[in-house]
Amino acid sequence: MRAFLFDLDGVLTQTAKVHAAAWKDTFDAFLRAEAARTGGQFVPFDAVTDYDTYVDGRPRLDGTRAFLRSRGVDLPEGTPDDPPNSPTVQGISRAKNDTVLRLIREQGVQAYQGSVDYVHRLRAAGLPSAVVSSSANCRDVLRAAGIEELFEVIVDGNTAKAEGLPGKPAPDTYLYAARALGVEPAHAAVFEDALAGVASGRAGGFGAVVGVDRTGQAAELRRDGATVVVQDLSELLGEEKA
Numbered sequence: 001m002r003a004f005l006f007d008l009d010g011v012l013t014q015t016a017k018v019h020a021a022a023w024k025d026t027f028d029a030f031l032r033a034e035a036a037r038t039g040g041q042f043v044p045f046d047a048v049t050d051y052d053t054y055v056d057g058r059p060r061l062d063g064t065r066a067f068l069r070s071r072g073v074d075l076p077e078g079t080p081d082d083p084p085n086s087p088t089v090q091g092i093s094r095a096k097n098d099t100v101l102r103l104i105r106e107q108g109v110q111a112y113q114g115s116v117d118y119v120h121r122l123r124a125a126g127l128p129s130a131v132v133s134s135s136a137n138c139r140d141v142l143r144a145a146g147i148e149e150l151f152e153v154i155v156d157g158n159t160a161k162a163e164g165l166p167g168k169p170a171p172d173t174y175l176y177a178a179r180a181l182g183v184e185p186a187h188a189a190v191f192e193d194a195l196a197g198v199a200s201g202r203a204g205g206f207g208a209v210v211g212v213d214r215t216g217q218a219a220e221l222r223r224d225g226a227t228v229v230v231q232d233l234s235e236l237l238g239e240e241k242a
Ligand SMILES: O=P(O)(O)OC[C@H]1O[C@@H](O)[C@H](O)[C@@H](O)[C@@H]1O
Pocket: 008, 009, 016, 019, 020, 055, 056, 057, 058, 059, 060, 063, 097, 133, 134, 135, 136, 137, 138, 157, 194
């Protein structure tokens, strides 16, 4: 492998669980109000299974659409100016973003030490790395974790929007990063904790797709595209550490 492409939330930083909590907060408020309005049952958002299946790894608006569709809810798209929690895809997405930013402000951002050590090892070996994230908040999160300077290339939700790239599980954002580093996908490794993310690694024909299993979904990561699964990148530093 000549280039290394890392997802952000859940691979480099401990922010996947913060996103999951913000999604749960937002969707539960919506579902509760819907149940009251229609007289139906309130079935809460599951921060593990619903998050992994519909939301994790995808661009924000795609996550909102995919989860609502899974509950048979069809909301108008709305506009980015819709007030948070308006019954539109944009309004719900905006509420979720307000919540995730508040949680990040309150809790700060921690990197995974194993990932930071791994990227340092790559740098010492002269091997380039990129961050490939669906998040529009990617740069702020990298900065808050103090690791922005470790990467040659950063492809995030804003890059995808500006370049018209479809988000994960499509391979386009990873392919864009590999091109920016001047490396063929067959010689680049993808590191992902999300099912949509390993699927984009597989779809892009990458030389290795490392599933990072933080939540006990190793089998699903393999099913959707991981060629190897670890619980933490420190496992890949292995005996060289001794
Ligand atoms: O809402 P943001 O910060 O642009 O992030 C979009 C998505 O980014 C992904 O990295 C997360 O796994 C998702 O949970 C998140 O929804």
